[in-house]
Amino acid sequence: MSFTGGAQALTVTQSAVSRHIGSLEGLIGKPLFERDPAGLKLTTAGKTLLPVVSKSLDRMEYALNGIREDGIESRPLRLHIPPTLLYQSAMPLLRDFHREHPDIRIDVVTSNATGEPRTDVDMAIVFDRPKVDEKVADLLRLVRVAPLCSPATAAAAEGRSLEQFLRENDLLHVRLEGEPRGLLWTAYADQQRLDLDTSRGMAFDTSITAVRYAQVATGVVLADIDIFAQEIAAGRLVMPYDRASADGFGYYLKTNVEDLADPAIVLLRDWIIRHFHHQRIDEPLSGE
Incomplete structure (x- = not known):
């Protein structure tokens, strides 16, 4: 400047x-x-x-x-992945791609921003609502959320309605940049026609942190049931009520139009799309 x-x-x-x-x-x-x-x-x-x-x-x-140096060395591709998706779902994607294409170097960047990251990257998997802009956007999957908690907390759900259960427990929030603190719980309460005070409870920067807190402490977190499907299946997390809801958010792969001329970027883009296609869960989870 x-x-x-x-x-x-x-x-x-x-x-x-x-x-x-x-x-x-x-x-x-x-x-x-x-x-x-x-x-x-x-x-x-x-x-x-x-x-x-x-x-x-x-x-x-x-x-x-x-x-x-008498050899054309490809530059690293800078790929952004949100932290919860990276830790819970995308590690096998990166491992398998590296095994298949060891000559293509990838620099992974992660941030808890909603939408595109502030750092300059070649490709970005973003957590966001659908938007129209100048970039190519591939929908990887829509998010389905439901109240999740530890087995001990879930034991208190017996004989209670969903509204009673949530009123009697702390609500754990995931902060979204630029959005009100209780946005996700408020949207869920509106969809499920629940009368709740959605301002109470602790807030965390990432879903994985909020879920880990719910597992070792008290409180109920509104989280992605597909990303945490293994924890639910193993009983480390419990979905006491079969009341999953789509909140309008999803994971999108954003790519610059001019970068689609780069064979390495096209290859990685195709790999990511196919990975999420194979991971897609078609049947909703049932409550426990």
Whole structure:
């Protein structure tokens, strides 16, 4: 964010950098920077162009390094996976892909952001509601949630309605960035026609953390019954009521349109889609 700093990095004059930026802005017909006494700021056009330019320069660097070393070495593909999905479901996907294609390097990035991560990645599996944007979005699967808890907590459900049970136990929340704290429980209560105070209880950054707390302590977590299917089948988690619900969220694979010309990205994209297709659970779980 400094023409002077850019000039020093490129070993040219500051006026040369300024002229080249001006020429580029003239070429595209829009300013890339807001210039004011406080410094430079990227415009919307600049923010759009920056990741594309950065990625292109990275690819050029890897290709040039490979040529210098008499061998073309592929650059790592940066793949974002939400933490709960990574720990509960995606590890076999990464293992099997690496075994089948050891020449394709993958850098895995994880964050608990809802929607696309802030870091620059080549592909991103995101937890979000459906959105229309400039990227290719492949639906991997929709999320089904239900109240889950430890066996000890579930013992108190006997003879009680779902509404009574939830009123008598702490509600464990999973925070979604930019959303109200109790959004998921409120949506579930509305769908199930329950009269609940959804503001009470502890909150966690990830579903896996909230579930682990529910397993060792008290409280009821609203969690993805497919991701935690093994824990439910083994009895480490209990779904006391057969009241699963779709809350509108799902896991989507987001890819830049221009990156579909990269064979490695196409291969990984196809692998991820097929992995989730084979993992899909068609029959709903029954309550315990």
